[in-house]
Amino acid sequence: MTDGVPVRLPGADPADGIPVPLPDADVAMPDVPAGSPVGRLAATVERLRREVRAAQAEAEGRALVELAKGILVERLGCGPAQAARQLAELTEQAQVTPLEFAVEVINQAARDRVSEVTEAFLSVTADREAPVRESAAVRLRAAESGVLAAHDTQAMADSLLDHALRPLGAVAVAIWAAGSDGSLTLAGSAGFPPGEAARWRYVPPDVATVARSGLNRADGQWLSSLAGSGLPTIGRRQYADGARIAVPAGAGGRVHGVLEIAWPKPEDPLPRPVVRQVEALAELCAHTLETFASPPGTGPEPRLLPDVVELMDLADGLHDPALVLVPHLDDAGRLVDFRIQHVNSRFLDPAGRPRAVVGGALLLEAYPMAAGNSELFQRVERVHATGEPFRARRMRLTALVDQVPLAAVADISITRHGAGVLLIWRIEDEAARLASLLQHAQRLGRIGGFEENLLTGEITWNGQMFSLYGRPPTSPPAALQDLPAHAHPDDAVTLGRFLRTLLHHRRPASAAFRLLRPDGVTRHMRVVAEPVLDTDGQLLGVRGAYQDISAQHWTEVALAATRDQLAHTEQQALERNRLTLQLQHAIMPPAQAPLQVPGLRVAVRYRPAETEHLVGGDWYDAVVLPSGLVLLCVGDVAGHGIEAATSMVVLRNALRGLAVTGAGPAQLLAWLNIVAHHLTGGITATAVCGLYDGERRTLRWARAGHLPPVLVRETQATALPPATGMLLGAVPEARYEETELQLAEGDTLLMYTDGLIERRDRSVEESVSHLVETAGAVTTTLDQQLDRLLTYSRSDTDDDTCIVGIRVT
Numbered sequence: 001m002t003d004g005v006p007v008r009l010p011g012a013d014p015a016d017g018i019p020v021p022l023p024d025a026d027v028a029m030p031d032v033p034a035g036s037p038v039g040r041l042a043a044t045v046e047r048l049r050r051e052v053r054a055a056q057a058e059a060e061g062r063a064l065v066e067l068a069k070g071i072l073v074e075r076l077g078c079g080p081a082q083a084a085r086q087l088a089e090l091t092e093q094a095q096v097t098p099l100e101f102a103v104e105v106i107n108q109a110a111r112d113r114v115s116e117v118t119e120a121f122l123s124v125t126a127d128r129e130a131p132v133r134e135s136a137a138v139r140l141r142a143a144e145s146g147v148l149a150a151h152d153t154q155a156m157a158d159s160l161l162d163h164a165l166r167p168l169g170a171v172a173v174a175i176w177a178a179g180s181d182g183s184l185t186l187a188g189s190a191g192f193p194p195g196e197a198a199r200w201r202y203v204p205p206d207v208a209t210v211a212r213s214g215l216n217r218a219d220g221q222w223l224s225s226l227a228g229s230g231l232p233t234i235g236r237r238q239y240a241d242g243a244r245i246a247v248p249a250g251a252g253g254r255v256h257g258v259l260e261i262a263w264p265k266p267e268d269p270l271p272r273p274v275v276r277q278v279e280a281l282a283e284l285c286a287h288t289l290e291t292f293a294s295p296p297g298t299g300p301e302p303r304l305l306p307d308v309v310e311l312m313d314l315a316d317g318l319h320d321p322a323l324v325l326v327p328h329l330d331d332a333g334r335l336v337d338f339r340i341q342h343v344n345s346r347f348l349d350p351a352g353r354p355r356a357v358v359g360g361a362l363l364l365e366a367y368p369m370a371a372g373n374s375e376l377f378q379r380v381e382r383v384h385a386t387g388e389p390f391r392a393r394r395m396r397l398t399a400l401v402d403q404v405p406l407a408a409v410a411d412i413s414i415t416r417h418g419a420g421v422l423l424i425w426r427i428e429d430e431a432a433r434l435a436s437l438l439q440h441a442q443r444l445g446r447i448g449g450f451e452e453n454l455l456t457g458e459i460t461w462n463g464q465m466f467s468l469y470g471r472p473p474t475s476p477p478a479a480l481q482d483l484p485a486h487a488h489p490d491d492a493v494t495l496g497r498f499l500r501t502l503l504h505h506r507r508p509a510s511a512a513f514r515l516l517r518p519d520g521v522t523r524h525m526r527v528v529a530e531p532v533l534d535t536d537g538q539l540l541g542v543r544g545a546y547q548d549i550s551a552q553h554w555t556e557v558a559l560a561a562t563r564d565q566l567a568h569t570e571q572q573a574l575e576r577n578r579l580t581l582q583l584q585h586a587i588m589p590p591a592q593a594p595l596q597v598p599g600l601r602v603a604v605r606y607r608p609a610e611t612e613h614l615v616g617g618d619w620y621d622a623v624v625l626p627s628g629l630v631l632l633c634v635g636d637v638a639g640h641g642i643e644a645a646t647s648m649v650v651l652r653n654a655l656r657g658l659a660v661t662g663a664g665p666a667q668l669l670a671w672l673n674i675v676a677h678h679l680t681g682g683i684t685a686t687a688v689c690g691l692y693d694g695e696r697r698t699l700r701w702a703r704a705g706h707l708p709p710v711l712v713r714e715t716q717a718t719a720l721p722p723a724t725g726m727l728l729g730a731v732p733e734a735r736y737e738e739t740e741l742q743l744a745e746g747d748t749l750l751m752y753t754d755g756l757i758e759r760r761d762r763s764v765e766e767s768v769s770h771l772v773e774t775a776g777a778v779t780t781t782l783d784q785q786l787d788r789l790l791t792y793s794r795s796d797t798d799d800d801t802c803i804v805g806i807r808v809t
Contacts, residue, residue, distance in 0.1 A: 153177075153188035156288050161190040164281055165261055168274060171242075172262040174200075174234050176211045177289050178255060180387045180416060184211055187257065187289060192235045200234040209233050211258040214246025215386060220279075221246045225266040235262055243267035247278055248385075251286035253327055253335015255385040259285050307418030312342040315422060321347040325421040327384060328362060338363040338380060338421065348427075369397075380414055380421055389415040397425070446548035452480055453541045468525070468546050470517035480529070480542060488514035488522070498527070506531045506539055512549070524553040595622050597630055599694050601809055603782045605790060607755070607801040609640075617644030617685065618753045618800035619652045623659075630694070631659045634751045634802050635687035635706070635728075647683045651676060651728070655689065665689040665702040666738035669725065673704065676729030684729040688751055697808055699741045699749065704728045707757075707768065710775050711741070712748040712785075717776035719768055748782065748807045750775060755801035756793050770794060782807045 078086070091098045153175055161173045172191025176184045182205035189197045203209055210233040214221040223229045223244040226236060233244065243263040248255045259282040270278070308326055315322040324342035327335050343359045358366055363377065370376040376397065379390050392412045413424040448465035452458070459477040466473045469486070478486060481503075484495045491513040498511035508530040515525045529544030595602040602622050609616060617637025624630055633655060637647045654675045658668050668689055676683055688709060690701035701709065701720075705727030708720045725736040743749070757767035774792050779785040786805050795801070 153288065154190075155188075156285065157188035157190040160281060160285075164277070168270075169263055169267070170261050171239065171264045172235055174211070174260040174262075175249070175285050175289070176203075176215075176258040176260065178215060178257045178387060179205075180418070181205050182386075182388055184209070184215075184258070186234070189234065191262065193238065196235055196238065210244050210246050211260050214258050214260065215248055215255065216388075218248070220248060220275075222269055224268065226262075233260070239264055241266055245270065245278060247282040249282040249286040249289060250385060251283055251290060252329050252333045253381065253385060255387075256286045256289040258282075308341055308420045311417045311420045311422055314417075315342060315344040318344060318424065319346060320424050320426045322425075323347070323363075323423040325363060325380060325384075325423055326419060327421075335381065335384070337365075338377075338384070340366060341420065376412070379412070380423060383414045383416050384421050387416050389413070448546045449543075450477070450480075450545070451541065451543040454539060455541070465546065468523070468548055469515070470519045470521060483513075483527070486515060488516060490514075502529050502531060502542060503539065506533065506537075523548055524550040595624065595630075597624060597694060599697075599809055600630065600692065601782050601807040602630070602632075603786055603805045603807075605786045605801070605803040605805075607790060609755075609798055609800050616640045616755075616800040617648040618755060618802045619648045620751075620802040620804050621652055621656065622804055623656065625659055625662075625691075627662055628694070630692040630806075631656070631689075632692060632699075632751060632804055632806065633687060633689040634753055634804055635685055636753045636755075636800075636802075637683055637685040639683075643681075643683075647676075647680050647685070650680050651685060651687070655687075659691075664738055665691055665700050666725075666736040669702050669704045669728070669736045670734060673726075673728045673730075673734045674732070677732050680729070682729065684727055686727050690749075690751070692806065697743045697745075699743060700738055701741065702736045702738045704734075704736060707752065707754060707764075710750040710752075710772060712750070712775050713744070714746070715776055715778055717772045719772060743808045745808050748775075748785065748805060750786075750789070751804040752789075753800065753802045755795055755797065755799035756789065756803060758795050758797050758799065760796055767794070 087098065157173050157175050160175075161170065165173055170191075172189070174189040174192065174197075175187045177187040178184060184203040186197060186201050186203075203211070208231060210221065210223065210226070210229070210231045213231060221244075223231075225241055226233070226239065226244050227241050229244075239262045242265050244260065246258050246260045249257040249259050259278070261278065308324065311324050315324050322344045323340050325338040326341045328337040328339045330336050340359055340361050340363060343355045345355075347355055347358070349355070349358055363370060363380070367376075370380075376395075379392075382388075383390050390412070391414075394409050395412045397410050397412075410425040410427045413422075415422050443464060446464070446468065448468045449462045450465055451460045457479075459479060461477040463473060465477070466475070469478065481499070483499070484492050487495055494511050495513055498509045501507050501509035508528075510526065510528040512524070512526045515523045517523065526547045526549050527544060528547075529542050531539055532541040532543060534540055604620055604622055606618075606620065617639065618635070619637070620634045622630070622632055635648070635651060637644045637651065651672060655668060655672055658671050663671070669687065672687065672689075676685055686704055686706040688701065688703040688706040690699050690709075692699050701723070702725055703723050704725045708722040710717055710719050720739075720741065723737040723739045726734045741749075752771075754764075757771050758764070759767055771789070774789060775785070777788065779788060782805050786803050789803060790801070793801070
């Protein structure tokens with residue numbers, strides 16, 4: 001069977017409700033012989049279809065023309081015959097069909113939502129092929145006329161699909177009625193197979209479908225492709241890849257159902273003018289649903305008063321404050337507020353107004369803050385529209401009392417019953433909440449309260465007091481006068497002074513003591529109390545609190561021991577640093593007498609670490625050997641403290657002794673590596689060593705993992721290419737590369753440790769580049785150049801710094 005537009009055969013009983021799917025006029029019939037029985041049957045079906053369409057169009061056209069005549073009768077104050085002549089003359093002048101001009105008259109007179117979206121509909125459907133060659137405005141009014149004339153919601157769905165939705169490319173429509181329990185009932189459908197409609201006749205509450213998604217969204221739900229959503233709905237098998245839109249059908253502030261429209265293939269989101277047209281059709285469906293959903297004998301909402309009366313009886317049986325609200329509509333039928341129809345006996349107005357004043361008032365007039373931050377009014381409006389109940393715990397409510405906003409916290413319940421809404425709120429008991437908080441605070445702080453009447457001897461303890469004393473709650477409380485009997489004997493003097501101040505001098509007092517509990521546990525306690533006096537100053541009683549400070553006491557004991565240990569450790573560290581500094585300064589004083597060498601100017605700088613605990617192992621040496629060569633070297637032992645300083649002394653003195661042998665720099669570093677690895681406890685260090693020959697003006701040098709020297713010639717400074725060499729002490733034996741540098745008169749050579757350039761936020765290469773830029777500046781003397789390097793150093797590690805500089809003269 002081919003799916004198509006469901007129509008009924010002429011002569012069929014409309015009450016049977018069985019649609020006969022026939023092929024659309026725009027769909028080509030299969031090629032069959034014209035003279036065969038099948039061909040004759042197809043021709044008959046097509047003829048009947050055209051006749052049905054023509055009859056429907058003629059009937060709808062007559063209804064619209066007659067409506068336009070009635071408008072002219074009212075506007076011109078003439079009779080029906082004169083109105084008909086006037087309509088014919090105006091139609092001829094406008095050069096349009098009578099039906100199109102009649103629709104224009106209706107739009108001008110109605111000024112309703114259909115007339116508002118007509119122009120938008122015209123602009124969107126102008127380039128579409130329509131099965132019926134009529135103007136868009138005519139089709140839209142024809143759809144409205146068909147819906148209003150429909151004898152049931154099924155006929156309404158047929159009219160919507162034929163007149164308004166097919167020009168948009170839609171192939172099917174479903175009209176859902178929303179139940180008060182959140183369920184959905186298929187009120188009418190067109191374009192879907194009858195079996196499919198029967199399967200979807202009822203959708204239980206809380207079942208996620210396309211219609212349910214549209215019901216829960218004020219602006220509806222658009223799906224460009226049904227397959228991508230994963231939501232079940234009617235016609236999913238027939239139009240699995242098609243687009244869907246579900247729009248709430250609401251009127252008078254209440255949502256009565258959902259209008260769902262199906263397309264055969266994926267579509268881009270509808271333009272806004274088309275969406276407005278769909279919303280207008282959904283509103284039209286809402287009015288029809290409201291009419292068909294009303295029980296016989298009922299009509300507008302005022303006739304639903306029995307439901308409201310039952311709701312009022314229900315509110316009176318509640319133990320919580322409750323309001324019964326009914327919708328309040330304006331002249332246009334739009335929901336603008338809710339009237340407080342009934343106030344139960346448990347209700348207490350936050351502003352102190354009597355119940356009679358609140359009852360009968362509008363909700364926003366009685367409680368204007370309900371539309372504010374709490375969104376209470378919006379919640380009531382949503383429940384009334386959808387029927388879905390709303391509940392919230394600890395919702396903040398605000399009421400105006402003498403123009404002053406007062407806030408309260410309440411549990412809220414909002415439900416719809418028929419035409420009324422039941423609003424229940426339970427204001428949180430502030431006194432009970434504070435009492436609960438106080439109990440928890442006393443428990444967490446291990447605080448117990450007491451009160452003693454000295455005239456009657458009555459003593460009151462809270463539950464925490466019995467826990468502090470280690471006694472069962474059924475035992476009698478201990479009098480304050482007997483407190484020394486429950487305390488450590490060494491605290492008797494302290495407690496005696498506390499009791500004299502409190503009972504004799506009648507002043508507040510406090511004391512710390514050790515409580516001896518019956519279970520043998522000793523707890524450190526603090527008691528604070530104040531006297532209770534009458535108007536004549538006579539002592540009536542005392543009240544106060546105990547606090548278990550055992551944890552605090554033992555924490556203070558531990559802190560005191562820790563402080564003593566820290567002070568001892570700090571003293572040891574200071575003494576250790578003092579000895580380290582003395583050792584370092586004894587070997588390398590900050591200032592050293594200049595070295596006298598013909599044709600060579602030698603200068604050294606040593607800058608200790610800025611903090612004493614960072615005393616390190618940086619060292620330097622510049623000495624004339626017996627051979628006449630000048631030994632130049634700098635080094636850096638890894639680590640800080642006394643170990644680094646003593647290791648530095650070992651390496652510096654060892655290098656001096658080894659240099660007397662006349663060996664070259666590479667051999668000296670190889671021997672120094674053996675000393676570092678075997679004779680110093682396994683330390684590691686870096687160093688650069690050079691021997692300067694004044695007669696030849698040459699410098700032979702080698703390095704062990706150290707930064708390369710910097711050569712300054714005229715105003716150009718460059719870092720020497722690094723020679724190969726592993727740091728000292730890393731391996732038992734190591735070989736080092738030796739390089740010879742020819743110097744000229746005026747050349748300056750700089751050897752330094754990493755304390756001069758090292759930064760935490762930059763690489764070594766960047767730091768060396770900055771040193772080269774600084775070293776190239778023109779200076780008059782070698783001392784000034786070394787001082788400038790120290791001044792403009794960007795190092796941020798607070799480490800020791802050594803610089804050895806030579807200048808050929």
